[in-house]
Amino acid sequence: MKFGGTSVADLARIRSAARKVEAEVARGHDVIVAVSAMAGKTNELVGWVDSISTLYDAREYDAVVSSGENVTAGLMALTLQEMGIPARSWQGWQVPLRTTSAHGAARIEEIGRANIDAKFAEGMKVAVVAGFQGISPEGRITTLGRGGSDTTAVAFAAAFGAIRCDIYTDVDGVYTTDPRISRKARRLERIAFEEMLELASLGAKVLQTRSVELAMRYNVPLRVLSSFDDSDAQSGTIVCAEEDIMESKVVAGVAHSRDEAKLTLTAVQDRPGIAAAIFGPLSEAGVNVDMIVQNISEHGRTDMTFSCPTDQLARAERAMRAARDAGGIAFEDVLADTEVAKVSVVGIGMRSHAGVASRMFKALADEGINIKVITTSEIKISVLIDRKYMELAVQALHDAFELHKAG
């Protein structure tokens, strides 16, 4: 069971979360609980580090920002004990949860079971583990990157062969689209790992991408549910293997992202290797290029358009001008457009159903929405459009694929 920051925001919320743990213990289960820092605490710590230095030592950053989870883990253990449940807290180094030395974005290498198993054998019912943190080979504290507590939870579920990993958050599941955009948005009962991965990478904030990857690799069924809901625990959305979903619709959901910018290099001198000459420097500059489109070449010149997160736009422009100055590429101009948005439809049913793309393009055309760039994967189609049409596009696609209807 994993409880996010808003689910442990204060002592009353921690008590409410502890009651959910108590219910699982009452069902006869041993439970591992992974906790985030109380809402706002990690941001406060990050703010302090940032204001000391912009080029901080990531090892000290990790030592500082991991402390919020330690507090919550102890408070949760105390709350459970107060309810009469044998519980204790574990910090990452105590487990130990071993990670790489990539401070600030460490990857889990191994979770030692022996210490926690021994306590379960002694009668402990709940191990409360501090999320987000681990220990490097050098014995320093590491963190797993923002939202890393989801990954902590899934990794523990995998290491201990848990029957399920419940992710408690402030929403009650995964929706067909953002309910703030479409009133018709519907909570999904089940969604496949692959679909969840696409939705997460498309900006759905419900689960950290890495946690879904990990759950998929170890086939740990995830359940996303709200800690604010005190009704029957059978609610929420289950994220599971494709074969555990009886009958799925062609499209599971419609995602959107405002956080996209479009860059066009005009009159690029076309030659073999030009793509590498462009995207190599971008990658080195830390720009995550998403969608790419290359126009048909005329007179040895072409326009090259790509999208990237808005906050990487300046870096991308700089990298392109620098590459031109260094003689690696030749182009006329760099045109930036931040007034764009990405809208995507996602569904594993696309693999076996043709016509999804044409249905999508027709729905958008019917609303007079012009598509600027298209990209597809096996289970996803994304389009870049004018930002002002984003809500309209989401609603039109939700209707076109009849996502308001169950199963």
Place this chain on the structure above:
Amino acid sequence: MKFGGTSVADLARIRSAARKVEAEVARGHDVIVAVSAMAGKTNELVGWVDSISTLYDAREYDAVVSSGENVTAGLMALTLQEMGIPARSWQGWQVPLRTTSAHGAARIEEIGRANIDAKFAEGMKVAVVAGFQGISPEGRITTLGRGGSDTTAVAFAAAFGAIRCDIYTDVDGVYTTDPRISRKARRLERIAFEEMLELASLGAKVLQTRSVELAMRYNVPLRVLSSFDDSDAQSGTIVCAEEDIMESKVVAGVAHSRDEAKLTLTAVQDRPGIAAAIFGPLSEAGVNVDMIVQNISEHGRTDMTFSCPTDQLARAERAMRAARDAGGIAFEDVLADTEVAKVSVVGIGMRSHAGVASRMFKALADEGINIKVITTSEIKISVLIDRKYMELAVQALHDAFELHKAG
């Protein structure tokens, strides 16, 4: 160098503290810095634990309340690095600082030097250690009790053979008496460990008693000074061995405590072993009896008077009545008096100078102050008086022993 909570209360204060460390590094020293939690943080954590449970698991208490020091240690290391000083933070378990398992009030057993020494050898100039915390033989986090960061600092100074241990706090040294009571109070340049110990146990909040004991045992010269003073570092008060003080006055200071209550058992049936029959149950009830006076016995009956901290008064009364009910002692009544205060004079010179007591009693008599109870040690005389005369008594004694005059 140890910086207390008010000395690291925010990023600006941490920067100011770091500049003092920088000055020591500039003098060619390797430095170990022990830090407290930012002012108020530990109280917040303790408050949370207390409101979850009154009978909390001390191991979880320690895991929670130790987290504030980890934050400050990381922030201090980052601040020093930003100044170009090679520094890193160490949590108790990383050092390791090994303690007993007495959670909440653990005693230091051993400080491992190897890890920190290795980093000094690699060119690190400052090791920032989280104060107040250690690791138990079971691998759990322990804390040393409130104010334990002073003890951390002294223990590191002893383990690493430091030339000095500077305790930075919000006062600029040890005074002959409380400056809020006597305008004539004067900062002492030097004070002996023994005197400091007496003053600390008498309520002077400058240094934790245990840290002074430890400094005395390992002969670590302490310096108490203000982190709010940016002038020359030669200020403050040095706490050192008696033989390092050239010429000391008979009396070093006048201490006072409002936190005293007086209990009198009337018409106690006097018999051999009666003192044990009274003070045994008090000790078992956790009452710290301080001063004791027994009247001359008449007709096999005597009055027995003792003092204890005010917040233990109710417990003491209960313990006495219970002992009477159990037949262990016989007395007429228990009379409690909370309108008392303790005033003490302290000085190693008393050992070799007679007449201190008579000079003290005369000074009080001249002001018409009645003495209720007297207790003495080799270097201290304490009296219990009516609380309303406390300030008057302090001023009279400060004058009588001419403490406003230097040397």
